Structures are given as structure tokens and as C-alpha cells.
Amino acid sequence: MARMLGYEPCSHSSRALFNYSSISSPEANRRLGFTFRACSDANAGDNSKRVFVKEKKKLYGFACLPHPPLLGNFEEGISVEDWSLGGSPSKPFCFPDQPLLQKLVVAVDVDEVLGNFVSALNEFIADRYSSIHSVSEYHVYEFFKIWNCSRDEANTRVHEFFETSYFKSGIQPIPGAQVALRKLSRFCNLSVVTSRQNVIKDHTIEWIEKHFSGLFQDIHFGNHFALDGVSRPKSDICL
Known part of the structure; x- marks a missing residue:
């Protein structure tokens, strides 16, 4: 698929890895837990696939590049810039300080997600209808399945809830x-x-x-x- 799109995965990965000295060294290779294998010479002996060989024929390396940092790391000042398989790993992965062109x-x-709706609703149901449930029981928003009543009755109860302080001031972020x-x-x-x-x-x-x-x-x-x-x-x- 990559080749059909005009993208050569081997050449991009190889160029990125060989320009990154800390990854291309055997010691770093062992530390990161991957081995390099050639794309060509599939029938060659196993020893020829596990080492860097300076030949006229170009060898390509495959490896898992370091993962980009999590969003939380951006708050710590880690810059993430120009990260792509075709780019240079010497430039760390980052979002620019300027707004992105397309977010x-x-x-x-x-x-x-924003507010504790179910907790407030459950408190209302317990007080108004003496129907006691734990919040963990609310596995669906089809509340009639939780309250053992009809669908119409459940919808009516929810709309009653909307008119009370349980809803208007009781939902916490x-x-x-x-x-x-x-x-x-x-x-x-x-x-x-x-x-x-x-x-x-x-x-x-x-x-x-x-x-x-x-x-x-x-x-x-x-x-x-x-x-x-x-x-x-x-x-x-x-x-």
C-alpha cells in the first residue's frame, strides 16, 4: 500500500535511522530491544541480516522509532517538531508554539464526561421514589432498566428531575x-x-x-x- 502511494518505507526509515547516531549504534540497538533486518537478500544467510554491512547494494533498516511524548509532557517544555518517517529524528517531535493551521x-x-449527571439523578430517585441504587448500576441511559419501571415512567421521572435543585445546582464537574x-x-x-x-x-x-x-x-x-x-x-x- 505504501509503495502504491509513492512512499518507499525502507528508504524513509533507513535515512531516519542512519542519521540518528544514538539509534544506529549496536549498543543502542540492544538497549532499545530491536534488531535490524535487510529488505533485500531475503534468501541470504541469517548472519547477513543482523549486522550493518557497508556494501554497494543499499540495505534498509526497520525499527520502532521512539514514541512521541504524551500531552502532559508538553507542559514540561518538551518540544515536538517536524516528526515524520521522512523527516530527521534530530528534530524532536513537537507541536509548534503557534496555532496549528488545521486543528x-x-x-x-x-x-x-463534564459533569456527574448520574450521581445527582440517583440521589433524586432515592429521595423522591425511595428507589435505592448504587451509581455503578447505571450501565445504560435507558433508566427504566435500572429502576424496573416502564420506559414512559422513566422518562417522566427524568423530566421531573430537571425541575428540581438536584439537577439545577446538584451536578458537579x-x-x-x-x-x-x-x-x-x-x-x-x-x-x-x-x-x-x-x-x-x-x-x-x-x-x-x-x-x-x-x-x-x-x-x-x-x-x-x-x-x-x-x-x-x-x-x-x-x-
Whole structure:
């Protein structure tokens, strides 16, 4: 596939590795845990494949290049610049300080990603309906399966929850979510894609602006499990 696209994997990998002295040395080779094998001379003896040989025929090396650093490392001042198989490993992998020309667009959910929706809902259900459950029981958002009631009854209970202080002031942000998204927003354009209903759209926008101000470019509502209105799949929103 690489060759069909006009890309020569052997030549790119070889040029990168042979320009990187710390990787091309036998000692580094043993330390990193890989061996070099030739692309050509497939029928040659095994000894000819495991060493660097200066021949007229060009030999190609394959190896696992060092992984780029995690996002957290950028906060420690690690520069990541011009990383590609065809580039030079002498230039460390980095995102430039300037904004990227084209950022990756990332969709972020609200409930259980930005805020603890289920914890507040479960507290309301326990107090209002004397229905006691642990948060770990909520493995789906089809709450009628958790509460052992009809689907319509579950939807009614959720909309009752929307009118109470359990929902309006009881949903707390997920610890660490804001910090993580602040870092991610340096490299990505963030948008909210939530299944929340249109009836709580205004409150949801206010809550996001309060706890995650300035982070999101767009907020989209799927209107799932609504008492009225048309719902929209998250997949369609993302597309």
C-alpha cells in the first residue's frame, strides 16, 4: 500500500535511522530491544541480516522509532517538531508554539464526561421514589432498566428531575476535566455533542459556560429520550 502511494518505507526509515547516531549504534540497538533486518537478500544467510554491512547494494533498516511524548509532557517544555518517517529524528517531535493551521475537531460529551449527571439523578430517585441504587448500576441511559419501571415512567421521572435543585445546582464537574480540556484545546477545536434534551438546552449552556467557559466552539443537542421533538443521533451530529 505504501509503495502504491509513492512512499518507499525502507528508504524513509533507513535515512531516519542512519542519521540518528544514538539509534544506529549496536549498543543502542540492544538497549532499545530491536534488531535490524535487510529488505533485500531475503534468501541470504541469517548472519547477513543482523549486522550493518557497508556494501554497494543499499540495505534498509526497520525499527520502532521512539514514541512521541504524551500531552502532559508538553507542559514540561518538551518540544515536538517536524516528526515524520521522512523527516530527521534530530528534530524532536513537537507541536509548534503557534496555532496549528488545521486543528483536529474533537466532540466532547456532557454527562459523565463534564459533569456527574448520574450521581445527582440517583440521589433524586432515592429521595423522591425511595428507589435505592448504587451509581455503578447505571450501565445504560435507558433508566427504566435500572429502576424496573416502564420506559414512559422513566422518562417522566427524568423530566421531573430537571425541575428540581438536584439537577439545577446538584451536578458537579468531573474532577480534572477542565484542566485536561484546557490542555487539549491548545491542539484541538472542541465542540459539545450531547444527547441532552432541548428542554434543558438553556440551563446546559449556562452550566457549561460557568464551569468550562471559553472551551467549546459549538454545543449540539441530540434531544434523546425527550417527551417531544425530534431526536438526532450523535453520529449524524459528528458527521
